[in-house]
Amino acid sequence: MKPLDLRVIKTKEALHEALLNMLKEKPLHSITVTAICREAKVNRGTFYMHYGKVEDLFEEYFKEIMKDLTDSYMEPYKHVQTLQSNELDPSTIRIFHHVEKYKKFYRIVFSKYVPMSYYYLLFDQINRLLNQDIKRQEDNGIDKDMLSAYQANAILGMVIEWHRQDFHQSATDMNELLVKILNFHFREQIGK
Amino acid sequence: MKPLDLRVIKTKEALHEALLNMLKEKPLHSITVTAICREAKVNRGTFYMHYGKVEDLFEEYFKEIMKDLTDSYMEPYKHVQTLQSNELDPSTIRIFHHVEKYKKFYRIVFSKYVPMSYYYLLFDQINRLLNQDIKRQEDNGIDKDMLSAYQANAILGMVIEWHRQDFHQSATDMNELLVKILNFHFREQIGK
DNA sequence: ACTTTTATTGTACACTTGTTCAATAAAAAA
DNA sequence: TTTTTTATTGAACAAGTGTACAATAAAAGT
Secondary structure (H helix, E strand, O other): OOOOOHHHHHHHHHHHHHHHHHHOOOOHHHOOHHHHHHHHOOOHHHHHHHOOOHHHHHHHHHHHHHHHHHHHHHHHHHOOOOOOHHHOOHHHOOHHHHHHHOHHHHHHHOOOOOEHHHHHHHHHHHHHHHHHHHHHOOOOOOOHHHHHHHHHHHHHHHHHHHHHOOOOOOHHHHHHHHHHHHOHHHHHHHHO | OOOOOHHHHHHHHHHHHHHHHHHOOOOHHHOOHHHHHHHHOOOHHHHHHHOOOHHHHHHHHHHHHHHHHHHHHHHHHHOOOOOOHHHOOHHHOOHHHHHHHOHHHHHHHOOOOOEHHHHHHHHHHHHHHHHHHHOOOOOOOOOHHHHHHHHHHHHHHHHHHHHHOOOOOOHHHHHHHHHHHHOHHHHHHHHO
16 A cells, blocks of 8 residues: 555545535536535645546545455355356345445446446456456357456446336346346247 | 528538547547637637537537447348347348447547446447347346346447457457357356 | 655646627528 | 528636646654
8 A cells, every 4th residue: 555644644535525525415527626625625736646637536436346346246156166157046146236235326437427437447347257257167269358248248237227227126136137137048049 | 400500500510520630639538629619610609509518519420320330230130030149140240340330439439538428329229229129029027128238238348348459350250259159158058 | 853755735827618798690581 | 682580709707627836834764
């Protein structure tokens, strides 16, 4: 960790708290650097010493949340070695529970006027997690990076749709849905 | 169509051309309203009469491209009625060819500092197209909106990865990859 | 406790933003 | 062609942006 200087810690804490408070009132894209600094009682020049724009400050929170995502994603792996979609127990998937837990943040992340960068942070994280499992599997002739990108973003598609339906399903419902979908091709093609 | 007034047409054309020229020089997020208006020789107030921000101007282009996407997506349907992943002929998929054709635009759409809104336009379009096919299929107990969101975003995951690898594969390669992946679960689970 | 280092502050600058308004000019309607 | 409508212009405004610099104060190092 870099920040040894107590002044830096104090400043960043003040800015973080200010942004969090303001996010209760208005959307991220309408919050200005000036307003955050006014709220945090920090000089505007000091803000630019640590961040380039408001979004960078938010990104710091986001990276914290990505840690929890990793933990949530790894949860099913505590029970089995390799993840086979057809033998996946819905109750072990924790990713939707993670999103539910940080609902407030994900409403921001999926909002229209936010930069793509957050989406990529999320995508990369899931992609990375999936990828390390896929790499463990035997070769199937499919570009592994493409396969994990496909699967990672597929799950994100469900989260986007979930967000659009204002999270009206429970995380448990979403788990079951994911397992159903993962087995969909199987059943579809056996049936023919 | 709304714009009957020749002045509006002239103004919009000037703004469009100015933006296109500037996009050759620098990224979208660094192009200011003032600069576009200076380039287009249009009053800044006039810009705000038609658009709220630079991104709205770009969005007009984007919607044009979405028309071509629709045509490209519909291409395989000219050969078969319903799309079954296992009987999908790679050469009939035209979506990757569409992205390849508008490579320049998609580099912008997938760039980090662009708002999520473009991604959603793209997602919605593919989602809508997929959805109308899924709705035609027999009920399988899976929420159809979730399924199409899953599948639409899965394809977008591949496009994102493709973009990251700087489109080094051909569109034809991507087609074959997609078909392989669509049949992946099938082979994987038959094999066990 | 004293010295050195450096984060923070206040001030200033040129620039962009988003909005308003009366004056103008260009298009549509008669 | 003349009248009416309205898009465009130019000017001005308060506010935010990003950057720079010397002065200050609060840390770290000794």
